[in-house]
Amino acid sequence: MTRQNNCDVLIIGSGAAGLTLALHLAKNADVVILSKGPLNEGSTYYAQGGIAAVFDENDSISAHVQDTLIAGAGLCDEETVNYTAENAKACLEWLIEQGVTFDKEKDSDGETRYHLTREGGHSHRRILHAADATGQAIQTTLADRVKQHSRIRIFERYNAIDLICEGNENDGSTKQCIGAYIWNRNSEKVESIYAQKTILATGGASKVYQYTSNPDVASGDGIAMAWRAGCRVANMEFNQFHPTCLFHPDAGTFLLTEALRGEGAKLRRPDGSRFMPSFDERAELAPRDIVARAIDYEMKRLGADCMYLDISHKPSQFIKEHFPTIYEKTRSLGIDITKQPIPVVPAAHYTCGGVMVNHQGQTDIAQLYAIGEMSYTGLHGANRLASNSLLECLVFARAAAIEISNSLKVNNRYKNLPEWDESRVTDSDEEVVIQHNWHELRLFMWDYVGIVRTTKRLERALHRVELLQREIDEYYRNFKVSNNLLELRNLVQVAELIIRCAMERKESRGLHYTLDYPDTLTESKATILQNSSNG
Incomplete structure (x- = not known):
């Protein structure tokens, strides 16, 4: 029951x-x-x-x-x-x-x-x-x-x-x-x-x-x-990549708030030179898509692992008062932001x-x-x-x-819901399959459907995601649910939706930038997908 x-x-x-x-x-x-x-x-x-x-x-x-x-x-x-x-x-x-x-x-x-x-x-x-x-x-x-x-x-x-x-x-x-x-x-x-x-x-x-x-x-x-x-x-x-996440092997997923740049922090190359003024007249205060692409471009151009965010020119007390969480976190990793620039990379941030x-x-x-x-x-x-x-x-x-x-209805009667049927499933002894699929999905989404895209990359990603969906659907039908299986099932579905929307947009606009369609169309509409299997 x-x-x-x-x-x-x-x-x-x-x-x-x-x-x-x-x-x-x-x-x-x-x-x-x-x-x-x-x-x-x-x-x-x-x-x-x-x-x-x-x-x-x-x-x-x-x-x-x-x-x-x-x-x-x-x-x-x-x-x-x-x-x-x-x-x-x-x-x-x-x-x-x-x-x-x-x-x-x-x-x-x-x-x-x-x-x-x-x-x-x-x-x-x-x-x-x-x-x-x-x-x-x-x-x-x-x-x-x-x-x-x-x-x-x-x-x-x-x-x-x-x-x-x-x-x-x-x-x-x-x-x-x-x-x-x-x-x-x-x-x-x-x-x-x-x-x-x-x-x-x-x-x-x-x-x-x-x-x-x-x-x-x-x-x-x-x-x-x-x-x-x-x-x-x-x-x-349109997946927003936050321009500035802390780049450090022990940092995990630590975000460096945009308020740092709002209070005067500058983005610098490894040699200390600024680069944002070359990309946009608003420099560090440009919208996130522009800043993220600029960092991505400079990293690829220079073969660098990261760029740097520098607020060390501000008074030490100001930094500690306004950014105590960031100060403590970076300090624990051996970085003193009152004296040193912070290593940063873009990371997926918002849907x-x-x-x-x-x-x-x-x-x-x-x-x-x-x-x-x-x-x-x-x-x-x-x-x-x-x-x-x-x-x-x-x-x-x-x-x-x-x-x-x-x-809301007052004194609404509760209905009896259909039973969950797991009579034909067994415990999985192949959790490694989920872990492998999980890693593969996230890696090819980063490589093929990331900050800069091409039609060929998107086609490759769609092919890979369809193969994964078939594997995961079969796994889901045969084994009892688990947190990792449920999340993987959902992620692979969302990945397909992201790829299909990206393939439909034949222009570059905002967070969607494709080398095959670098121009922005004069008129454009939202990309809407309907699940045909559900009417």
Whole structure:
């Protein structure tokens, strides 16, 4: 018997988007949050920079909108950009009410105000931050609030396997989501969970690449599940590579916030010379796609393992106060950033495309929503503007919460879900197969579908991914599920979507740069894929 859990609202994912939504909904609903690892383990926790919103009287919503549109290279949905910028301040004020403490300073009149920093692509200082560990402050604050709420249950160490859908009770031809199959990593048993409303908030898919700034959990689970259920995806070819990740054998996936460059850090070649002014008049403050390509180009041209980010010309106390996390981390590795430049390389950082949704987070399937990095709202276009990511989580979580609260049924009866059938599967004795496929996938995605692409590389990648899919599908049918198998199954699906979107775009725009089509077309639209096997 498959153990069945029941709730009003199931939120799959425990980052800024999922926790914000849970807190908004728990007044009116019984909520379950599914967290693949510990509650705090996700991309939100590791976000350093901050959140963009207009708090300065010299700034404006229209300027924030314009900066976002420019960074998005002509592919942003302008209505979505306006909606997000207009709601930014209210969402930040809600976050402050929850207890998140952002850095403050005294102005020339001695008045205390928020310390606003500036990042690449922004025309004004508008980034609220908590030193250089903003994500940690947000994640831990929201997690504490969630844990204290009587109507929120937290399922830690649970993987979502697949969504459960049926015909709509009012219209049998319309598909609606009624919950999900989930794998309890504690008991190693498959369970199910019924929900009136299911929300995917699982984050991005940067783990599909060999080098990434993201934590291990960023394996594209929500995008893959939604695709298998029949949702459309869009703009998966636009993978943002953060220009500056720490290059050190013991560093793991450590990001060096864009705020370093916002506060004057310079990018240098191994000989100490600067190179960004040769690539863009905005130099180090150019959007991320330009900076990442410039670093990639210089590394390949010189045969260098890395470039260098130098903030040592700033006062030592300033560096330690503004970037304490980075200072301590690099110091532990033998690098004193007050005196030395930091070795850096680009790494996969953010998924700009995702599951198509409207302004309330609704997908193509009734009662199924998607919010945060895994969704495609139209905000980011061909390249995300720095510090708009956490903002998107907050704005669309609040919007989804309003729609869900207004459409929840009172005293809804729980339905019996179909049993999970594992009668014909066995325990795997070939875990090495998963590890080999995992390594192969991430390596060829980095080599063939990375910062610079060609048609031939994409064709090779598609051929390899189709072979892997067949192997993994066969493995999935014959063996019991495991965390690595579930993540690999999802990653290989997301890899296919990225490659197919990239092959459809016959131009270079934003984060998608191909040597075969180096020019940018006069007019361009979002790349939309429909799963033909699901109608």
